[in-house]
Amino acid sequence: MIQDMGLELIRIMGPFDANLLGRLLLTLVLSGLVGLERSGHERASGFRPHILVGIGACLVTMAGAYGFAELSSERDALRVASYVVSGIGFMGAGAILRHGTTVRGLTTAATLWGCAGIGITVAVGLGWLAIAGTLLFLFTLTVLEWFERRLNFGGPISRLRIHLRDDSRSVGKALDALVRLGVPVKRATVLPGAGTSALLDVELARTLSAEQAPLLARQLLTLKKYVVQVETAITPLDEPTTMDESDEVQKDDTIVPLNLKDATLLRDLNDPDEAVPGSQTERSR
Incomplete structure (x- = not known):
């Protein structure tokens, strides 16, 4: 009885794979590094959202690559990864805010999408490539931001x-x-x-x-x-x-x-608004 329950549990849980667990942990670290940089800029999509996106992308990709061996002899992680990239686009759109002529959140949306790429890359076993990509992300978000502010195509920002x-x-x-x-x-x-x-x-x-x-x-x-x-x-x-x-x-x-x-030019902006019926201004008329 106990042995049968153990076999059923193995079927439900699947065989333990330290390599897959290590890939998840690596995704957590790399996505967290990018998220920390965004948190430093006081963005709502900061430390934890980037980690969640990266781990989620890694899980879905590994499930597509290794989770359907019993149903099909061919692994098709690429199809699942394409769905992940498309889905993250909606989350990135939620990070973009527009106030009049000012648009904010484009960089954060790009980093969220990039963390999905980190998770996918780690999931397929290219950890070294994910590390290199993370370093390039951080280089772009820190060093190149400083360079852009210095250059600014015309002078420092006022x-x-x-x-x-x-x-x-x-x-x-x-x-x-x-x-x-x-x-x-x-x-x-x-x-x-x-x-x-x-x-x-x-x-x-x-x-x-x-x-x-x-x-x-x-x-x-x-x-x-x-x-x-x-x-x-x-x-x-x-x-x-x-x-x-x-x-x-x-x-x-x-x-x-x-x-x-x-x-x-600005005179009408300082003019009093139209008087509200019953107000002191209206009564004086």
Whole structure:
């Protein structure tokens, strides 16, 4: 009786294979290394999601390669792997977010897809190739990112820190103003500010000149209902130039492409909204 139960358990569990277990552990380590790099950038799809994707891809590929020996004499891991790659595409799409003209998550989606490739490569017995691929992933995500920021095809990335008033429309108004002024926004992040106010951290796609930065700050400060203060950093290494509503800025006639001199361009953004029936403004009419 006990012997029969043991045989049935072996049939259910299958024979133990240390090689397959080792491949799973190697996938965990390699996918975890890539996930740690993403976690350092505070991405939701960070350490654990990358490991889960890698291990899942490895399991499915090994199941396709070794799990159907009783049903077929031919192993067809390639077919299963193709389904894995297609399925991971949907997960990668969920990591991509679009805010206006700014798209975030492309790198994280690519690393998720890459971890599936790591798992597949380990599953078919090419551990050395998976290790080499992981090292190239990390090289691309770290060293080449630093190189890209240095190169930036025109200069170091500029940043704006816009201190907003406690108004639910402040973020939208500030971003709308940047679009009207022709400012190339690469990424915008809303951070908690002092008290109940908010801080809009804006990363620009190209560098502002020393003349453009104060003019841009002055334009944004015309939104008195929504913007309190603007900090501009010409390069990440420079000290930010802080301006508030009392600062005077000289205009320069040499400013190019950005539309920073039209004093009326943002005027309607600062106008009061249409009065709500029953409000004090409506009663005064």
